[in-house]
Amino acid sequence: MKKIRLFSLLLALALALGALMPAARAIDLAQVSDTVADYEVRARAALLVNATEDMVYYEQNAYERVYPASITKVMTALLILEAVERGDMTLDDIVTAGSDTWLGVTLDATTQNIQIGETMRLEDLLYCLLLPSANEAANILAQYHSGSVSSFVERMNARAAELGCTGTHFVNPHGMHDDDHYTTCYDLYLIARKAMENETFRTIVSTEEYTVPATDGHEERHFYNTNGLLTGNYYSGYVYENCIGIKTGTTDAAGYCLLSAAEQDGTMLISVVMGSETVVDDEGTHRYQFSESSRLLRWGFENFSVHDILTSTDPVAEVPVTLGVDVDSVLVAPADGLQALLPNDVTEESFTVRVETVDSVAAPVAEGDVLGALTVYLGEEPFGSVDLVAQDAVEQSVFLARKQAIETFIANYWLVAAIGLAVLLVLIAVLRLTVLRPKRRYGNYTGSRRPRNYKGGRRR
Numbered sequence: 001m002k003k004i005r006l007f008s009l010l011l012a013l014a015l016a017l018g019a020l021m022p023a024a025r026a027i028d029l030a031q032v033s034d035t036v037a038d039y040e041v042r043a044r045a046a047l048l049v050n051a052t053e054d055m056v057y058y059e060q061n062a063y064e065r066v067y068p069a070s071i072t073k074v075m076t077a078l079l080i081l082e083a084v085e086r087g088d089m090t091l092d093d094i095v096t097a098g099s100d101t102w103l104g105v106t107l108d109a110t111t112q113n114i115q116i117g118e119t120m121r122l123e124d125l126l127y128c129l130l131l132p133s134a135n136e137a138a139n140i141l142a143q144y145h146s147g148s149v150s151s152f153v154e155r156m157n158a159r160a161a162e163l164g165c166t167g168t169h170f171v172n173p174h175g176m177h178d179d180d181h182y183t184t185c186y187d188l189y190l191i192a193r194k195a196m197e198n199e200t201f202r203t204i205v206s207t208e209e210y211t212v213p214a215t216d217g218h219e220e221r222h223f224y225n226t227n228g229l230l231t232g233n234y235y236s237g238y239v240y241e242n243c244i245g246i247k248t249g250t251t252d253a254a255g256y257c258l259l260s261a262a263e264q265d266g267t268m269l270i271s272v273v274m275g276s277e278t279v280v281d282d283e284g285t286h287r288y289q290f291s292e293s294s295r296l297l298r299w300g301f302e303n304f305s306v307h308d309i310l311t312s313t314d315p316v317a318e319v320p321v322t323l324g325v326d327v328d329s330v331l332v333a334p335a336d337g338l339q340a341l342l343p344n345d346v347t348e349e350s351f352t353v354r355v356e357t358v359d360s361v362a363a364p365v366a367e368g369d370v371l372g373a374l375t376v377y378l379g380e381e382p383f384g385s386v387d388l389v390a391q392d393a394v395e396q397s398v399f400l401a402r403k404q405a406i407e408t409f410i411a412n413y414w415l416v417a418a419i420g421l422a423v424l425l426v427l428i429a430v431l432r433l434t435v436l437r438p439k440r441r442y443g444n445y446t447g448s449r450r451p452r453n454y455k456g457g458r459r460r
Contacts, residue, residue, distance in 0.1 A: 029057065031378065032350040033343035035303050041296060042288050044255060044275025047185035048300050051193045051261070051268045053341055057300050062185040065167060066274040069249030070110075070133045071188060071259045072175030075156050077130055077204070078195045080122070080141050089144075091123035091200065097136070098143040104172050105135045114140060118217030126200075127210045130247060132223040138174035149173060163190045177251045185272040192246055192259055192270050205245030205261075206230065228290040229260055238290035240297065244268075248289070256289040262297045269300045306341050315391060319371050320360040325395045332357060332371050332388040352377040357388060365394040 030037040036058060045061035056062075083089050097118045105111065112134040114120065120128075122144070128137040142152035149172065156170040165187035171178045195201045208231040212221040228235035229243035242262040249257040255275035262269050273296065276288040315331040322328075357372030365371075372388035 028378070029343055029346075032346050035343045035345045039299065041273060041292050042276060043273045043292055045185050045272075046274065046292070046296065047189055047272040048296050049189050049193075049270050050300070050304070050341065051189075051196070051270045052266070054193075055341055057269070057304060057343075058296065059185070062272070063167065065182045065184060066257075067177060067181065067251065067254035068175055068183045068188065068274075069177070069251045069254035069257055070135075070175040071183075071247050071249035071257055072170065072173065072181070073129050073133065073138055074188075074195050074247050074259065075160065075170065075191050076138050076141060076152075076173040077126055077201060078191065078198070079152070079155060079159060080126065080145060081195075081198045081201055083145055084122075084200070085198070089122060091121070091126075093122040093144075094119050095122050095125055095140060095144045097140045100139050100143045100149045101136050103139050103149050104176050105139065105174065106176060109135045109174075109176060111136050112212075112221055112223070113218065115217050118215055120212065120215050123200075124212045126204055127207070128212065128221070128223075130204050131207065131210055131225045133226055133248065135174040135176060138172075142173040160187065160191065163187075163194055165190055175249060175251070177253045185274055188259055188272050188274075189270055192261065192272075196245070196261060196268070196270075202245065205247065206243075209233065227258070227260070228287065229258075229262075229294055235287055235290060238287065238294060240294040242297065242301070243294070246270075250289075256287065258289040258293045260293045260297065262301075264301050267301075269297055271296045271300075303343055303345075304341060305344055312337050313391075316374060317355045317357050317372065317388065319357050319390075321365060321394050322360055322362045323396050324363040324365075325397045327363070327394050330361070330365055330371070330394055331391045333391050334374055335368075335370070335387040335389045350378060351383070355388065361390075363394045363396040365390050365392075367391065367393045 039058055041058075041060050043060070045064060045066050046058070047056070047060070047062040048058040049056050080089075084091060097114050097116050097120075099116065101114065101116045110133045112128045112132060114125075114128070114134065114136050120140075122141070125137050125141055128134040129141065139149055142149045146152035146155060152173055153170055156173065157168075160168045160170070165183070167182070167184035168187040169180060169182055171181040175181070205225075205227075207225060209222070209224045214220045224233035225231050226234055226248045227243070227245065228238035228248075229240040230245070232239055240262065242264050243260060244263050245261045246259045249259070256278055257274045257276070258271075260271045260273075262271070271293050273289050273293045276292055277286075278288065279286045312334055315333045317332050318329045319332055320328060321330050354375045354377065355372065356375070361369075361371055367390055369390045370387045371390055373385050374388055375385040376383040
């Protein structure tokens with residue numbers, strides 16, 4: 001085993017690391033980047049993830065419990081749209097508002113005043129759910145999906161677990177406050193990343209305004225998206241040109257929250273800002289869930305980039321070769337060129353590279369044969385790994401191969417002979433103890449009865 005400090009080998013990682021790192025949480029970039037370590041979000045908790053590469057850029061209390069408020073509706077929409085994908089329902093289904101329509105919805109909650117018995121297209125209900133954040137729409141969709149809100153909530157929790165959420169528990173489909181209704185920034189990222197894979201979801205959450213046609217219980221409804229990064233119709237001054245969604249959330253207990261996504265040059269970042277404030281001062285109203293979210297997204301695009309780290313022609317170790325033609329070793333190098341997605345200010349000092357190869361290899365060796373691995377460590381933790389392969393082919397020496405075969409045969413012959421002799425001796429011993437053992441001879445006496453001619457003395 002050899003250890004070397006080498007930034008050009010650094011990371012066998014990130015873009016090549018999708019199969020190497022089990023979770024985005026594995027990398028703590030604050031250990032190696034002042035850009036990350038010095039950054040702070042004005043909120044209770046925050047998270048920024050490169051969703052394209054599943055890599056955490058920034059975290060602040062991201063795995064601690066928070067209340068999701070109306071961001072809950074992302075999970076509600078995800079379950080509905082997955083049912084559509086399975087063919088269990090369609091976007092054109094006509095849904096009747098059922099008996100659970102107002103379950104848990106308080107008088108001061110955001111609604112679109114959908115009444116029990118009113119009918120509406122499923123797709124229109126999704127727009128009511130995700131743009132103006134109508135709480136009763138969540139209940140209507142939940143009851144349509146599962147027969148009751150309670151059954152739907154069971155499915156919400158099961159789906160969260162399937163997505164890898166470990167800090168989430170739902171008690172309703174809309175997010176009205178309950179002490180037992182909670183999540184984490186990281187879990188919200190997992191849910192959002194899955195939801196953003198659905199084209200219908202992406203279309204809805206990126207829509208600035210929408211009109212629901214008149215129904216049998218209400219005139220035409222026209223509303224705007226509550227996400228201030230998309231439109232200034234509710235909150236002016238926060239629009240971010242790269243924003244593509246996702247959802248606001250606000251309760252007294254949760255604070256002001258925003259789950260947002262932005263796309264630039266084929267990369268999607270997902271930001272989670274939870275428990276921020278809205279402050280009113282002489283300069284006006286500052287809604288930090290919007291300003292901090294756009295600042296975080298811009299920071300991510302500006303301070304991270306992909307770097308070419310290693311070319312596959314760089315040898316890193318030499319492996320002894322036996323039976324080779326005029327060759328007693330072969331150079332090994334990483335199997336592929338490597339790239340790393342890192343903060344722009346990362347330096348090599350925090351990384352250690354460990355090269356491990358086989359002790360030796362017998363010819364023939366083909367170019368590209370795997371003869372070891374290169375592992376990069378961040379501190380004491382493995383950061384990534386890549387195969388080391390032979391750079392050249394090595395032919396086998398016929399003379400050396402035959403010589404070794406003869407030596408092996410002779411060694412094996414005497415070993416076999418020794419084992420055979422030992423087995424033979426054991427068989428002989430067994431035969432002597434069983435088949436060839438002499439029989440004992442006994443007298444004619446066959447019982448306790450005295451013979452007729454017995455002349456023993458009489459007792460007196």
